[in-house]
Amino acid sequence: MIKIKELEKQEIEKVIAFEKELRIQEPDTYFWEPDAVYEEQLRKSFDDQRFNTAVSFIALQDDKVIGRIDASLITSRSDASCCSAYLDWICVLKNKRHHKVAQMLLERLRNECRALGAGMLIALMASNKEAQSFYSSVEGASIHDTGIWISLE
16 A cells, blocks of 8 residues: 655655665666765755745655655745745656556645645656656646756856
């Protein structure tokens, strides 16, 4: 049985194990390691007010993380409301895909974002065939422009 739950600080070790397994299953996809620095940053994020708009869920099977979804509410004074959310990342272990895990994670995220007042979930879409197929199948989704990343460094 697969359980979807909010990511909490006490599950960080399970998340790190998940991220390490991702890199074993897809060595050409992830180009940084979930090292001690990353783990410490993740721990600190739970006490950092900059992450107050973060929304994160994990998928557990047999008490192991097999998927994760992360988003953030978009707040802007341009319309003086919080009406959107940004889907930052959704990932499921390759050997657990095609079991509706991503759909379960996305549905939980959509429900939470709606409860928080968001009416739109915005995402950048990966260009690989599997991601294209997934997003094309999402109910209520429409594919628009491509994204642009602007460095602030």
